[in-house]
Amino acid sequence: MNPILVENTRGGVVESFHRGSICVVDKQGKIVFSLGNISQISFPRSALKFFQHIPLLISGAFDKFGFTEEELALMCGSHNGELMHIEQVKKMLATLDFSGDNLQCGAQQPTHKKDFIRLIKANEEPTSLHNNCSGKHSGFLAYCKFNNLSTTDYLNPEHLLHQEIKRITSLFYELPEEELVLGVDGCSAPIFGMPLYNQAIAYKNLICPEKFNNPEITKACNRIVKAVTTYPMMVAGTKRYCTDLMSVTKGRIVGKTGADGVYSLAIPEKEWGIAIKIDDGKMGPQYQVAHQLLKELELLSTNEIEQLEKYGNTSIINFAGNEVGDTHSVVLNIKN
Amino acid sequence: MNPILVENTRGGVVESFHRGSICVVDKQGKIVFSLGNISQISFPRSALKFFQHIPLLISGAFDKFGFTEEELALMCGSHNGELMHIEQVKKMLATLDFSGDNLQCGAQQPTHKKDFIRLIKANEEPTSLHNNCSGKHSGFLAYCKFNNLSTTDYLNPEHLLHQEIKRITSLFYELPEEELVLGVDGCSAPIFGMPLYNQAIAYKNLICPEKFNNPEITKACNRIVKAVTTYPMMVAGTKRYCTDLMSVTKGRIVGKTGADGVYSLAIPEKEWGIAIKIDDGKMGPQYQVAHQLLKELELLSTNEIEQLEKYGNTSIINFAGNEVGDTHSVVLNIKN
Numbered sequence: 001m002n003p004i005l006v007e008n009t010r011g012g013v014v015e016s017f018h019r020g021s022i023c024v025v026d027k028q029g030k031i032v033f034s035l036g037n038i039s040q041i042s043f044p045r046s047a048l049k050f051f052q053h054i055p056l057l058i059s060g061a062f063d064k065f066g067f068t069e070e071e072l073a074l075m076c077g078s079h080n081g082e083l084m085h086i087e088q089v090k091k092m093l094a095t096l097d098f099s100g101d102n103l104q105c106g107a108q109q110p111t112h113k114k115d116f117i118r119l120i121k122a123n124e125e126p127t128s129l130h131n132n133c134s135g136k137h138s139g140f141l142a143y144c145k146f147n148n149l150s151t152t153d154y155l156n157p158e159h160l161l162h163q164e165i166k167r168i169t170s171l172f173y174e175l176p177e178e179e180l181v182l183g184v185d186g187c188s189a190p191i192f193g194m195p196l197y198n199q200a201i202a203y204k205n206l207i208c209p210e211k212f213n214n215p216e217i218t219k220a221c222n223r224i225v226k227a228v229t230t231y232p233m234m235v236a237g238t239k240r241y242c243t244d245l246m247s248v249t250k251g252r253i254v255g256k257t258g259a260d261g262v263y264s265l266a267i268p269e270k271e272w273g274i275a276i277k278i279d280d281g282k283m284g285p286q287y288q289v290a291h292q293l294l295k296e297l298e299l300l301s302t303n304e305i306e307q308l309e310k311y312g313n314t315s316i317i318n319f320a321g322n323e324v325g326d327t328h329s330v331v332l333n334i335k336n
Numbered sequence: 337m338n339p340i341l342v343e344n345t346r347g348g349v350v351e352s353f354h355r356g357s358i359c360v361v362d363k364q365g366k367i368v369f370s371l372g373n374i375s376q377i378s379f380p381r382s383a384l385k386f387f388q389h390i391p392l393l394i395s396g397a398f399d400k401f402g403f404t405e406e407e408l409a410l411m412c413g414s415h416n417g418e419l420m421h422i423e424q425v426k427k428m429l430a431t432l433d434f435s436g437d438n439l440q441c442g443a444q445q446p447t448h449k450k451d452f453i454r455l456i457k458a459n460e461e462p463t464s465l466h467n468n469c470s471g472k473h474s475g476f477l478a479y480c481k482f483n484n485l486s487t488t489d490y491l492n493p494e495h496l497l498h499q500e501i502k503r504i505t506s507l508f509y510e511l512p513e514e515e516l517v518l519g520v521d522g523c524s525a526p527i528f529g530m531p532l533y534n535q536a537i538a539y540k541n542l543i544c545p546e547k548f549n550n551p552e553i554t555k556a557c558n559r560i561v562k563a564v565t566t567y568p569m570m571v572a573g574t575k576r577y578c579t580d581l582m583s584v585t586k587g588r589i590v591g592k593t594g595a596d597g598v599y600s601l602a603i604p605e606k607e608w609g610i611a612i613k614i615d616d617g618k619m620g621p622q623y624q625v626a627h628q629l630l631k632e633l634e635l636l637s638t639n640e641i642e643q644l645e646k647y648g649n650t651s652i653i654n655f656a657g658n659e660v661g662d663t664h665s666v667v668l669n670i671k672n
Binding site for chain 2: 012013106107121187188191280320324
């Protein structure tokens with residue numbers, strides 16, 4: 001039974017709360033800190049994206065098509081569907097002689113409200129381009145095209161692309177392929193599930209890939225980490241925790257959200273990997289927990305804490321603009 | 337620690353889940369069935385609305401202004417902000433020589449997507465009229481006007497209206513006034529919190545009000561129950577559980593949702609009251625639990641179950657329209 005991590009109050013009492021689990025591992029895979037059941041299986045969802053493009057980088061496809069570091073960040077991102085994201089995805093697809101019609105991620109209305117409203121006013125329907133995973137799917141298509149693999153069933157779990165991603169997932173998450181749970185993601189891509197401990201391990205391996213003794217893998221990891229920390233707007237977008245965390249900390253901390261209450265982090269200066277999962281899957285509490293955890297691990301400066309505090313403990317404001325309570329992460333009581 | 341009530345699966349494993357508590361009481365206040373901690377304090381939120389208008393009915397204000405049964409349902413409702421709701425609220429306010437400007441509930445975009453899009457396309461901003469509580473606030477204003485009370489600070493907890501509502505809340509929820517937790521609702525109205533057990537008791541008392549030995553109170557309760565079951569579209573709206581539950585069961589079951597994962601029910605044929613609270617406050621799981629509970633209590637016919645099943649156990653469909661898992665209430669194992 002996982003502990004309460006986030007509480008929402010009203011009238012001075014806790015009205016609702018979110019339970020979850022946390023795992024922090026060091027370079028050797030030793031647990032630095034944990035809360036809750038870290039053997040519980042869940043899906044990293046979009047936090048898997050960083051690893052899903054390692055085959056693309058290693059294969060040479062990425063460089064062959066002349067993609068940029070900014071585009072790598074977008075491939076690894078769960079973007080807001082803002083204009084800047086859509087335009088960049090269109091450009092990537094054009095490089096492949098493809099268009100939005102080749103994406104099989106499904107139409108999603110832009111996460112960012114301004115862009116959602118812009119579409120409605122223009123009498124336009126959201127398309128696959130607006131899907132937060134359209135960058136990832138463009139990367140998938142690039143891999144397939146380069147390797148002369150089918151681009152019409154590129155989401156089939158049996159497709160060589162996903163066999164390759166499974167191999168990489170098994171390597172980074174340190175779990176035999178047969179123990180990975182196969183699911184289908186919101187964007188229809190195959191997704192793998194595993195214990196939370198292994199999700200923390202994978203993010204540690206992302207920044208400590210030398211153990212795999214494979215210069216190509218090390219290079220791919222370094223490029224991914226550099227891309228997402230250099231172009232955090234491509235990883236998420238306006239008013240998003242991933243973007244603000246990586247902007248504010250200037251790449252000292254690598255963070256990636258996943259659907260259903262997932263957050264994964266890598267801390268290069270400590271060589272730590274971190275995984276957070278909110279039991280009930282609500283989006284939001286995982287950022288509050290990440291913020292609290294980073295504070296208690298003393299990984300944020302006072303100034304950084306201030307800039308990110310809006311993702312941590314905030315007031316609950318009602319329709320009329322009145323404060324009616326607050327939402328806060330509980331103190332995690334980390335013994336440093 | 338409350339039990340898991342709803343599970344969401346992906347790839348054959350439970351990816352996220354919702355805990356909560358349930359309480360069913362009979363006419364004597366005896367517990368027929370319960371799960372979890374029914375002493376846990378929470379706010380009934382909009383499930384308090386039925387009781388918030390008892391003073392309006394008893395005072396004679398409701399009839400003095402010539403309001404209809406349909407309007408009573410709207411006052412007791414948490415509406416979608418559909419055109420039919422807005423027009424009716426405007427009409428009620430006009431009866432009082434008021435307009436949307438007198439409402440202090442705050443602007444809320446219509447819950448119903450079609451109406452939300454209609455507003456955007458018309459270049460209109462949502463107003464207080466669209467707030468799901470605008471019917472309730474119109475009832476508040478009617479009470480104040482009739483009783484020559486201030487209509488400018490009608491949301492002040494010290495206002496006579498809310499002192500009267502507190503008295504009624506104390507009576508129906510069977511808890512001394514000083515034990516009611518005062519909070520502020522999403523619409524800025526005062527709201528009272530109490531144990532889940534008492535929330536079940538109140539809904540039992542709604543259909544068994546004779547114990548209060550007050551013909552005016554009995555009459556008010558009967559009118560409220562008749563209004564909401566006769567005009568369920570006013571209580572919620574298109575594609576809403578409250579509306580569909582009361583339409584499908586033709587008034588045999590009275591149900592009202594509340595924000596933050598609340599559901600309250602009254603079962604006239606059994607003289608039972610029921611309260612459900614989802615720990616994490618997510619909206620949706622409480623309907624799944626209500627549906628499962630009503631099934632296990634054998635209160636729905638096969639045909640009714642079928643018509644309401646979409647609120648119970650359903651597939652999780654991703655952006656591309658593929659089934660990627662399901663969401664279901666667990667079996668509650670009620671021993672009849």
